Amino acid sequence: MAKELTSRSENYSQWYIDLVNKADLAETSAVRGCMVIKPYGYAIWEKMQHELDRMFKETGHQNAYFPLFIPKSFLSKEASHVEGFAKECAVVTHYRLKTDATGKGVIVDPEAKLEEELIVRPTSETIIWNTYKNWIHSYRDLPILCNQWANVVRWEMRTRLFLRTAEFLWQEGHTAHATKEEALEEAMKMLNVYADFAENFMAIPVVKGVKSANERFAGAVETFCIEALMQDGKALQAGTSHFLGQNFAKAFDVKFINKENKEELVWATSWGVSTRLMGALIMTHSDDNGLVLPPNLAPYQVVIVPIYKDMTQLAAINEKADNIIAALRKRGISVKYDNADNKKPGWKFAEYELKGVPVRLAMGARDLENGTVEVARRDTLTKETVSVENIDAYVEELLKEIQKNIFQKALDYRASVTREVNSYEEFKVEIEKGGFLLCHWDGTPETEEKIKNETKATIRCIPLEGDKTPGKCMVTGKPSAQRVVFARAY
Amino acid sequence: MAKELTSRSENYSQWYIDLVNKADLAETSAVRGCMVIKPYGYAIWEKMQHELDRMFKETGHQNAYFPLFIPKSFLSKEASHVEGFAKECAVVTHYRLKTDATGKGVIVDPEAKLEEELIVRPTSETIIWNTYKNWIHSYRDLPILCNQWANVVRWEMRTRLFLRTAEFLWQEGHTAHATKEEALEEAMKMLNVYADFAENFMAIPVVKGVKSANERFAGAVETFCIEALMQDGKALQAGTSHFLGQNFAKAFDVKFINKENKEELVWATSWGVSTRLMGALIMTHSDDNGLVLPPNLAPYQVVIVPIYKDMTQLAAINEKADNIIAALRKRGISVKYDNADNKKPGWKFAEYELKGVPVRLAMGARDLENGTVEVARRDTLTKETVSVENIDAYVEELLKEIQKNIFQKALDYRASVTREVNSYEEFKVEIEKGGFLLCHWDGTPETEEKIKNETKATIRCIPLEGDKTPGKCMVTGKPSAQRVVFARAY
Numbered sequence A, B: 001m002a003k004e005l006t007s008r009s010e011n012y013s014q015w016y017i018d019l020v021n022k023a024d025l026a027e028t029s030a031v032r033g034c035m036v037i038k039p040y041g042y043a044i045w046e047k048m049q050h051e052l053d054r055m056f057k058e059t060g061h062q063n064a065y066f067p068l069f070i071p072k073s074f075l076s077k078e079a080s081h082v083e084g085f086a087k088e089c090a091v092v093t094h095y096r097l098k099t100d101a102t103g104k105g106v107i108v109d110p111e112a113k114l115e116e117e118l119i120v121r122p123t124s125e126t127i128i129w130n131t132y133k134n135w136i137h138s139y140r141d142l143p144i145l146c147n148q149w150a151n152v153v154r155w156e157m158r159t160r161l162f163l164r165t166a167e168f169l170w171q172e173g174h175t176a177h178a179t180k181e182e183a184l185e186e187a188m189k190m191l192n193v194y195a196d197f198a199e200n201f202m203a204i205p206v207v208k209g210v211k212s213a214n215e216r217f218a219g220a221v222e223t224f225c226i227e228a229l230m231q232d233g234k235a236l237q238a239g240t241s242h243f244l245g246q247n248f249a250k251a252f253d254v255k256f257i258n259k260e261n262k263e264e265l266v267w268a269t270s271w272g273v274s275t276r277l278m279g280a281l282i283m284t285h286s287d288d289n290g291l292v293l294p295p296n297l298a299p300y301q302v303v304i305v306p307i308y309k310d311m312t313q314l315a316a317i318n319e320k321a322d323n324i325i326a327a328l329r330k331r332g333i334s335v336k337y338d339n340a341d342n343k344k345p346g347w348k349f350a351e352y353e354l355k356g357v358p359v360r361l362a363m364g365a366r367d368l369e370n371g372t373v374e375v376a377r378r379d380t381l382t383k384e385t386v387s388v389e390n391i392d393a394y395v396e397e398l399l400k401e402i403q404k405n406i407f408q409k410a411l412d413y414r415a416s417v418t419r420e421v422n423s424y425e426e427f428k429v430e431i432e433k434g435g436f437l438l439c440h441w442d443g444t445p446e447t448e449e450k451i452k453n454e455t456k457a458t459i460r461c462i463p464l465e466g467d468k469t470p471g472k473c474m475v476t477g478k479p480s481a482q483r484v485v486f487a488r489a490y
Helices: A012-022 A039-058 A079-088 A125-135 A180-200 A247-252 A276-285 A311-330 A345-354 A365-370 A391-416 A424-433 A445-455 B012-022 B039-058 B079-088 B125-135 B180-200 B247-252 B276-285 B311-330 B345-354 B365-370 B391-416 B424-433 B445-455
Strands: A026-028 A035-037 A069-071 A091-094 A097-099 A106-108 A113-120 A144-153 A167-177 A207-210 A222-229 A235-245 A255-257 A263-265 A267-274 A302-306 A335-337 A359-363 A372-377 A383-387 A418-420 A436-440 A458-463 A483-487 B026-028 B035-037 B069-071 B091-094 B097-099 B106-108 B113-120 B144-153 B167-177 B207-210 B222-229 B235-245 B255-257 B263-265 B267-274 B302-306 B335-337 B359-363 B372-377 B383-387 B418-420 B436-440 B458-463 B483-487
Touching (some): A012 A026, A035 A039, A125 A267, A235 A247, A302 A311, A311 A359, A311 A365, A311 A391, A391 A418, B012 B276, B039 B180, B167 B180, B180 B222, B222 B483, B235 B276, B302 B311, B311 B335, B345 B359, B359 B391, B365 B372, B372 B391, B383 B391, B391 B418, B424 B436
Parallel strands (some): A302 A335, A418 A436
Antiparallel strands (some): A222 A235, B026 B035, B207 B458, B436 B483
């Protein structure tokens, strides 16, 4: 088979690259660090967008659109924000090309230099808060609950398809509130939306937590996150929700008259998930045969492949398939019928396995005679022959079962590699095996930094739920309020 | 009323700016030429996207995503393409900022200069055809039917919200075909999709035609377009579909092995519509009271306003309104119920008029007694009192009637200002009055240029349908194959 993948055990990283390429999800482009998202990959991203957008709107948010460019001076207004993003900015300095005098093509026209350089947005807090300044005057103008779907650019030096690219697609919510409590509540609400989406659509179990100061978003007072665990034992931050306090309101002088007729600074949140989620989706569920997609996000949930010797047989199968397709669609199930004549069934089976289609139905002459159909599950790679009667109800149940099963599988895997570690010696041994290590930490950036430098592990988050028993830091022996999650991460 | 607009007769251009701002559609940003699309404006754009995306998918297209940046050398590969876009390019030259040694903020790090400058895409033919090169080997790989929803940047010197902005949102379809006939058929198919969308969703009548050489897309063999007419008598190009021949295949060396096992260059099309359509929508239907939205694109089609003296009355109206809302939603009609207590009904009436909500229902105490509701149409500004029984069916019909009526109104207006003109003397007089002038033209760029310089009128298109009688050019007297459409344009 031409499209064989490197196995995970052989080389996990190469397996990922092979899979992203061969399942037609994305590819590198001619532009350093930028990717091309191919139609099949984009169709999965569209499903994600669709569900998230619905969830945002159901929680009262509206979409808007803000400029791609940020004046350099805006980025500088919030000190820790510019500190965090300055090193990876694409900078527009000119606005015109002209023909080279030597006739060899085009050059940048030196006369078309911008007075102030523009940064291609790495995130939009600054341009948005500069806009909100004009929108907010009184408590009656609050809250503002905006989201935008956009591309952003961070000039990463080491890139990897979906996981870390110079340009990526994302959504960024930016909200403005009259009180601290309301802003904190919003940040938490969106964290819960993300966790709900990750677990119920992506079938990825996540730990909800708060970031340590070292891992906080540049400009945030508090960063909440959902952390997932990949099959190779490495963690992946799947979404963040920031409580920004009044930092950006201060930087852009955004004040409002409160109910007591006094002027106050506005409170803020921002929250985002990106095409990075595609990487999380791939690495959580897929196997050596290819993608495994959760039915809730698969571009098509079912593929039907006819198996025939001649056109008469095909015609008979087509007729039967048409009925099945109609019945499935009536239940809201998306189906692809692949009766293309230029590929063999075996090739098709391998192709749809590679592409992670949750359920495959195959029908041959004998099935026609017996009133049966062969049903194959992508998640377990098992097959069974079932009656064609009520196949639509059967498939509907099966899709639910698959959605549940791959979540449970990921949950079991995570449980199997999550353990408490009580000494730094043990930690150094255990971290090599991957997984989530639950350890006591004294809460200082210095200790976290030491651990990171010596073991490449970071604090993924301080969990919001679960065991809150205090203890002693595994490194310094100082008091620890609760165990935190350590891991090596993407 | 605080939100009064300049009237159209007083100052059409100021009326447009007032309307875009006061109806919360968009505003200028701190970045030269870039706009902020506000939530209400974006909601209309989302409705447009939704319908167009459905139409693209129904005609076999898939979405994908290609890089924001284009290497400068790519843009240069197709001679007329770079000629067309070089003068309005945002150019990225650096990829890092650093702290100024004087401590006064951040500066561009001179050491982080890109080897090759990157252009922020003004359109994506070059980066996409460079990608297609790797996707296309044999006729079996064809056709490729991709679309992308994206932002693009063209450094326009004179900008205007929605109509001409440095950054705008659009979709760009890029297709690859094995034969010239198939590519031409595709270009025409998408022109028809655009015309269908303009007329049946936007309620804007359009003329389908082909552009003269002067007005052709940079790099196209033939540009097809839909041309609309605004209320001030100026034309607006609402969408274009280009037959690109083999120009980009040649520039990027994209060949395929055909069925006869011979190598051939691939045939191409591209087609796009943008947020400019928002401008067309506003200028076609709106009046001195504000926006008039076609029901098929209105973020909410119906608004219900209660009129009450006390909370007991409000409670009774709320109960009745709930039933109406449920019945309307069941019919797929979107409704907003505005029972906010901090605004008076009169303020609300003016606000929803300004925002173009097609149907307004008002209910007061007397309506409760009589079992009636007041129905106001935005398009005609008429009101009537109807029975609350079957109000849902009534409104459903009314929305269809409004959609039809505003299209007919625009069609009638266009007919009233479209006329045949047979001499250049007459032309110079008539062009001052606006509208579409149907004239004979000798087919040369020189004559078109002369007319443009002397009258500011351009050939909007050579119509594909209608009268094809030959004649003599109004300027040179030379033979003309058919009348073409002249107008001043946005």
